[in-house]
Amino acid sequence: MQNIDYDMKVKLIHGFSNKTRIQILESIKEKEKTVTQIVEELKGNQSNISQHLACLKGCGIIVGRNEGKYIYYSLRNQHIRDLLTMFDVVLEDVENDVARCDRHID
Template identity: 40%
Template structure:
């Protein structure tokens, strides 16, 4: 028996998987959580996360290129903000799920 594969559905799943891989990165998630309070400079993100400037800058570049954050230049500063409120919704839903289930479930080695 041959199963017909919907190429659009496969593409959508791959893109969705890639999106969630981005959210699964600890540093990117920390950046999003900092930006949920409003736009911040790289220095403010570094201070809030404790992550080095080069690492934060690389992740912000990636998030900007993926159109998940905006950058706004003002003088010598660059301000970053979350581009789409759906990002906030995803993070808040993740926090709600964590709150509603036991911590042991997320210690699963298969994750």
């Protein structure tokens, strides 16, 4: 049996546990984008979006590619894309329960 590092698992899941980070991930799910493009799409604050991008990159969920003066952000790989899709599938199945859950801790 494989030894599970729960702390590492929690750190990874934390990368997905913020509304803005999820919006960013959905924004770049199909196509890489610059910070400016993401900010415009989300109608967000550039500084805030950049902080969330740094978190996602630090967690290994996204990667950045330099081209000239721009950095293009994309999902790290197909596994991350699949995981985002799986979140949607699971949520569809348990949405009513999640909506009623009063034990969520921020």
